Amino acid sequence: MTRPVPLTRALISVSDKTGLIDFAQELATRGVEILSTGGTAKALREAGLSVVDVAEVTGFPEMMDGRVKTLHPVIHGGLLALRDNEEHLAAMEAHNIQPIDLLVVNLYPFEETVAKGAAYDDCIENIDIGGPAMIRAASKNHAFVATIVDVEDYPALLAELDANDGATSYEFRQRQAQIAYARTAAYDAAVSTWMAKAIGEETPRRRAFAGKLAQTLRYGENPHQKAAFYLDGSNRPGVATAKQWQGKELSYNNINDTDAAFELVAEFPVNQPAVAIIKHANPCGVATGKTLAEAYARAFDCDRTSAFGGIIALNQTLDEATAKEIAAIFTEVVIAPDATDEAKTVFAVKKNLRLLTTGALPDVKAPITTFRQVAGGFLVQDKDNGTITPDDLKVVTKRVPTEQELKDLLFAWTVAKHVKSNAIIYVKDGATVGVGAGQMSRVDSTRIAARKSQDMAEAMGLTEPLTKGSVVASDAFFPFADGLITAAEAGATAVIQPGGSLRDQEVIDAANERGLAMVFTGMRHFRH
Template identity: 80%
Template sequence: MTDLVPLRRALISVSDKTGLVDLAQALAARGVELLSTGGTALALRKAGLSVRDVADVTGFPEMMDGRVKTLHPKVHGGLLALRDDQEHLAAMEAHGIAPIDLLVVNLYPFEETVAKGAAYADCIENIDIGGPAMIRAAAKNHAFVNVVTDVEDYHALLAELDANDDQTTLAFRKKLAQIAYARTAAYDAAVSTWMAAAIGEQTPRRRAFAGTLAQSLRYGENPHQKAAFYVDGSNRPGVATATQHQGKELSYNNINDTDAAFELVAEFDPAEGPACAIIKHANPCGVARGATLAEAYSRAFDCDRTSAFGGIVALNQTLDAATAEEIVKIFTEVVIAPGADDAAKEIFAAKKNLRLLTTDGLPDAKAALLAYRQVAGGFLVQDKDTGHVSAADLKVVTRIAPTDAQIADLLFAWNVAKHVKSNAIVYVRDGATVGVGAGQMSRVDSALIAAKKAERMAEALGLAEPLTKGSAVASDAFFPFPDGLLEAAAAGATCVIQPGGSMRDDEVIAAADEAGLAMVFTGQRHFRH
């Protein structure tokens, strides 16, 4: 392959006009002939640049509302011809095809159109045909042709020309080609994913996912693992869309845990009061409501002060100074909130390693989304767990019915259990977690671990007894035997929420009655692996 290739002729056709005129002026100053179409040509002429219409090159006008303009041998021949192949050169001469050395194309804004909730017909009209065809042709022929699909690469192109006497290197063209194929792949993925949803196809035969690099990470879960962070363009409020106000670069684990924390705290409507979630290794070590945000944080912190050290704090309301003063009393990795006032930012500024993220909103905990996970040889896809239950959905199965106050704690515990790794046991008292057992192979062990943590915190706080006394307890899945339930009762729980559905439900209900517990079934489980 030829290394250095001069740039004499460029075809520019862009939907996003950002940086267009500056690029075209820089190319024209280098003596590059400019070809263009439609609105792009108009914008360049308005800037005083000399532009030749593609229609003049092909001998065919744009037609069918612009659907047909670049799908022509004089365009694709100019992009695909091998400049070192005599037969190709002869064909070009015979048919009046001139080479195109640079293609600058960004595609119809399909993703943006879908994000706006446009009608089906409007989405279809925003599927680009000529653009991807030209991009793929130019990228295939990167031995001779440069293809630029992203505005952020305009500067890199000009820098490459400056460094090589208005020529480009093969290594540079290869890099542009890879970017171009990734762009068309992402575009096709967006179209196919949207269409599957639009026609109600829940399990399409082929499924594609795509993302755009947001950050190259120092490493993954461990220092020997390489990692990067990609965003999917969905604009769901969270770590992917947040503004980072201070602190060092987020790590792989920071991003994973911050996402877990913010998705959990979003379960609690800010209109119903402040809430805080503290996460460590993707599991909550404390979740609470409070009369103020500072109180919510303090109550969440008191669930497990040991685990909260070096954790992630998520808030459902704007961070204020009083809450910031409490948070900075211990080492915290990340704080994420819908917003932060100036006084809070000033307090955090003294903690240079503390990352503060704001999102201008909370994610919709009930929004229909897909979740996927890689396995050997493939990946699993499922609906995100958006299951919710209300008091009206609960089925009382014991002789004793829970009080209104107990129901409130049961529902709180249930919402938290959804975000705890299975097997999950969550004790709650007065709108705050007081014990969390996560990720155990046995539900009995989860109940014991959560209770033991509560005992240790009672000692640390100087309490006469653990706060699990008089608590509500949630189990993310049914109790297969009475043993786990009885451990919760031994810890002091007075009411239980669980899915039900075990072959031994009758035994578990009988055990609850004998222990004097109130128990409700949800008919819904929340496994989280």
């Protein structure tokens, strides 16, 4: 049945009562009879609206702390009955079942309860049963019943009624049914994911992922690809939760690169000004400094060419001095926990620059599950939250790193986690001076990073490459000594790497022959 269905009777039972009264009043002015339950009915009555309790319709009171109230044939019959089916109509008449034309339900706040860190039993009590059952029933019967599960769809329903003389069109009901099934799917996904974690089930038999549309994007990585941005409901500080102060809409690549930049810069203590400049999801400069402006200048000097049109992340409030430095070249996005009014004024004249503030930095140690689609399935893993301390390092060479080398080695290792493999990072005095990323050969990454450092030095009028006197990090072990030898020739004096190669001794010997200090982490940071 595809004709419009007049709306005469609605069942409203909502946890989120945002906009409820105004919405219900609009329905009442259109002559719609309202059925309701519990707190929703109470709120409507207090607003002066006429409401029929579901308990009056079913003949049963709400019981078991509200667990049982809508699970009744009179309710589900009113939602599920096919009104062009003679047998269904006869059953409705025989059992005094009245049709329900509209279901308005939003679910118990399970996701919010979990996000607040509630106890197990509290989370269980916030699993909605009657709501999903009614939503699924009404949505299945969208030939006759409209379903609203999101507050933001109240205006759309009212506009639909106005456009159809108080009725809903089949196309509207279809669309709302799809939205409703996606909501119950996301809800069940949240419950199953939480429960798997709560009982220690690391690889559950079935796994579900869900998201809520935040933005339909102009296109994906390339103009011929369709794309959209979805929120996972975790509220992790970052691009998903940020406030955009200016600039045009973020693109797919902007969002991806901004996330990479902010996750990297969050690795550094908030009392240590740090800046990361990202291009194509790889850092082209990362540095700390006494001020943000100094940190930015040092990061920029790693690779000024690649920084053009890049993404910049800061781990402290963006100030005016830093904003002025950033505004000197074209930048796509700047993201920071906050920004001063003076910094916003500096950026205001840069119409194409997007400024995002998040209010906080993400917790880089928080457990997060990541997934990636492959043909026929998904790869699921924990986010790489691996960190090391000086006590975790094993010195494998005759020479022990100096105090400054050790600081730089740990800095380089932190950056290595955020560089695509094969990754090589040269660092000097708390700033990257060469980054080699994404090469098929580790020695190629070593050479590329060294060459870029030399080019940068020449552009700055220096006679020696920036890598002279630096340390170097490798995200995985050196399979041969050639990569380490190349780093030594570039001027590196100390090396940090996981170790674990069959040729470790060959690499150690090469380091000893050249007077390098080298430490093993026992941990690698592949990033594909």
